[in-house]
Amino acid sequence: MDLGTVSMAPFLAINDALAFHNTVGAQRKEERLRYLTHYWVNQVKRLPGIEFLTNFDSAEMSCGLATFRLRRVDSNTFEDYLKRKHAILVQSMCKRSWAPEIHGIRITPNLYTMPQELDTFCTVVEKVANKGLPSAN
Numbered sequence: 001m002d003l004g005t006v007s008m009a010p011f012l013a014i015n016d017a018l019a020f021h022n023t024v025g026a027q028r029k030e031e032r033l034r035y036l037t038h039y040w041v042n043q044v045k046r047l048p049g050i051e052f053l054t055n056f057d058s059a060e061m062s063c064g065l066a067t068f069r070l071r072r073v074d075s076n077t078f079e080d081y082l083k084r085k086h087a088i089l090v091q092s093m094c095k096r097s098w099a100p101e102i103h104g105i106r107i108t109p110n111l112y113t114m115p116q117e118l119d120t121f122c123t124v125v126e127k128v129a130n131k132g133l134p135s136a137n
Helices: 009-024 026-044 075-086 115-131
Strands: 050-052 066-070 105-107
Touching (some): 009 026, 026 066, 026 115, 066 115, 075 105, 075 115
Antiparallel strands (some): 050 066, 066 105
């Protein structure tokens, strides 16, 4: 199979990525990702119309990501609004061939995500949960 031109960036970065991972350590990385996920989830979990598609009852079922939806808000439109109006990148999980029943938005903080960035995201989610998307989004 011919793949065409292959980017060398992943091959050149792998040693640095592994060194970084080994320096931070898997346990500290997991703790940070859980902290960030719980940080934003705890801010929005009581908003009207919010529904989480991630199971938080078991540590094995969630770590650094969570998926939610807002009733009466199209997730694809919400994803586009977050990106265009607020420069917030999320992933709409709608119409994926491997999970067509999932309709929501996946939030995936990274180690370098700052709580203040999540505060901004939560403020937007709260506004949309309470008032809906602006008509001229």
